[in-house]
Amino acid sequence: MDLKRSLFEEELICLAPIDPERDAEIEAKWTHDAEYLRLLKADIARPLSPAQVKKAYESIEKKVEEDKNLFYFTIRTRPDERLVGFAKLYAITWSHGTGMLQMGIGDAQDRKQGYGRQALSLLLRYAFDELNLYRLTALVPEYNRDALRFFEKAGFVIEVRRRQALNRDGRRWDLLHLGLLQEEWAQNGSLKIDEQGRQ
Amino acid sequence: MAITNLFLGTKVRLVVEDPQVEAKAWSQWLRNSEYMLLLDTDPPVLWSEKTLKDRIEKDLEESHEDVFYAMIRTLEEDRYIGFLAFFETFWNHGDAWVAIGLGEAEFWGKGYGSEAMQLALRYAFNELNFHRVTLGVFEYNQRAIRSYQKVGFVEEGRIRGEFLRQGKRWDMIFMGILREEWNNNNPFQPG
Numbered sequence: 146m147d148l149k150r151s152l153f154e155e156e157l158i159c160l161a162p163i164d165p166e167r168d169a170e171i172e173a174k175w176t177h178d179a180e181y182l183r184l185l186k187a188d189i190a191r192p193l194s195p196a197q198v199k200k201a202y203e204s205i206e207k208k209v210e211e212d213k214n215l216f217y218f219t220i221r222t223r224p225d226e227r228l229v230g231f232a233k234l235y236a237i238t239w240s241h242g243t244g245m246l247q248m249g250i251g252d253a254q255d256r257k258q259g260y261g262r263q264a265l266s267l268l269l270r271y272a273f274d275e276l277n278l279y280r281l282t283a284l285v286p287e288y289n290r291d292a293l294r295f296f297e298k299a300g301f302v303i304e305v306r307r308r309q310a311l312n313r314d315g316r317r318w319d320l321l322h323l324g325l326l327q328e329e330w331a332q333n334g335s336l337k338i339d340e341q342g343r344q
Numbered sequence: 345m346a347i348t349n350l351f352l353g354t355k356v357r358l359v360v361e362d363p364q365v366e367a368k369a370w371s372q373w374l375r376n377s378e379y380m381l382l383l384d385t386d387p388p389v390l391w392s393e394k395t396l397k398d399r400i401e402k403d404l405e406e407s408h409e410d411v412f413y414a415m416i417r418t419l420e421e422d423r424y425i426g427f428l429a430f431f432e433t434f435w436n437h438g439d440a441w442v443a444i445g446l447g448e449a450e451f452w453g454k455g456y457g458s459e460a461m462q463l464a465l466r467y468a469f470n471e472l473n474f475h476r477v478t479l480g481v482f483e484y485n486q487r488a489i490r491s492y493q494k495v496g497f498v499e500e501g502r503i504r505g506e507f508l509r510q511g512k513r514w515d516m517i518f519m520g521i522l523r524e525e526w527n528n529n530n531p532f533q534p535g
Contacts, residue, residue: 184415240387241507279513280505305501305518309476312437317475322518324504 152271155220155263160232165202168219169195175251184289185249187311187320200289202334214238216271220250220264229255232268234276242279244272256291265299273327279325286311287319300333301325320334348532350467351414353459358414358428358467363404366415367397370423373447382485384446385507385516410435412472416460418444425451428464430471430472438475438523452531462531465495467482469523476522482507483515495523 153160173195175181182190191242193201209215214237220230230250237244250256272278283301285292288311293303305322312318346442351358373379380388381412403413412450428444433440434525442464446457468474479497481488497519505513 187434187437187439238385238507241385243506279508280503282503303501304503307439307476307478307500307518307520308521309522310434310437310439310478312475322501322503326505 152210152275153267154223155267157223157258158229158260158263159223159226160222160264160267161221161226162193163202163206163217165199168228169198169202172198177251178251178253179247179311181251181253182183183313184286184292185247186284187286197222198307213301213344214244216276218264218268222259222260229260232264234268234272234278234281237276237278244276244278244280245282245283245284246272247283253284261295262299265295269299269325280324280325283323283325285323287321288313293321293323294321296325299325299328332344350471351463354419355459356416356425356456356463358460358463359417360414363397363400364393364485365424366400366427367393368449368521369394369415373445376447376449379445379447379449381509382482382488385482386451398421403491410440410457412467416444418451418456423448423451424459425456428460430464430468430477433472433474438473439478440472440474441478441480442468443479453487456490458494461491461495465521466530466532467525473521476520477520478520481519483517489517489519492519495521496525496530498525 159203173193174193176193176198179190182188199259205215205217209217214235215233216237218230218232219228229252230248232246232248234244234246246268248268250260250261269281272281282304284297285296287293295314302325304324307320309317309323310320347378363480371391374388374390376461400436403411410431412430412433414428415424415425416428424443425448429443430440442461444457444461444464446452451457465477468477470513478500479492480503483502499520500518500520502517504515506516
């Protein structure tokens, strides 16, 4: 049992709690970038004010406390703790050991810097080693090719293709359901760490 | 435009009745564990009729517009045999999930569910103007899978090992039907 290995820290980033006062400003900015919202999810894209974001944070924390099937983290750079994104495990069904995962890096300039990859590696370890889940699902719109590659590199496979489930910019796109089993993660976990030249 | 009664089939009709009628039926259905294990991944819970009624009333008060809920009654004998619901509707994409269950086991395998689903799809495509409808079904529920295929759903994939029952992992099968597929195969089309 390696207690020294942090569940919440990687080289470049850490998983951290919400800081409602400071984060709301930044996240409100992200919601004014429709591309970010549409890459992330099927919901109607709409910009939010800092006050609306703060309210959303309150409801997230209430849900975490009451429903016990949601874990929500902010992603912050180290060591300056700058907010760059969020990562969450949700819709956890304890009796079957299943859950869903969603993450986003808000500002396009912060993508492809390794922040997402390291956050995902922490989130998967949290889901499989700490929550002891059996499997995870992630939803990816067909047009988000970067996200598809990102999840496939981490071992996820496409399990379901919901044909034409999205209607955006005048055409139909599939919605992909990707899955990763704990045993698959455990098998290729050590391999990935070697690739990155760490123990 | 020929006006049809969307809620009426040849074997069943879709109805919405008062919460106590619904609660009474549900309180019996919950006690059939075979039904519940075919219907839901949640462990079955035996709620009282009173609790069910309160909950139905609360749902009605909150009346989410992304949810459509109806019960299924037979035309012959006017028996209350099941329910039907649309949920998680994405109006911007014209996509929704459908759920159906026949709590009265003696009506299984006789075409009642298939017809109720056909009514649901007609409502989905002709009134709600959805582009597609999705459902999830357990891999051990072959009767349901055949019924869904019969009305035009096709398998779109499997969530591997999504639930654990009797010591074994089972897949959740997702099925979908597109508006154009339903149009080509619409059982209600005249001529």
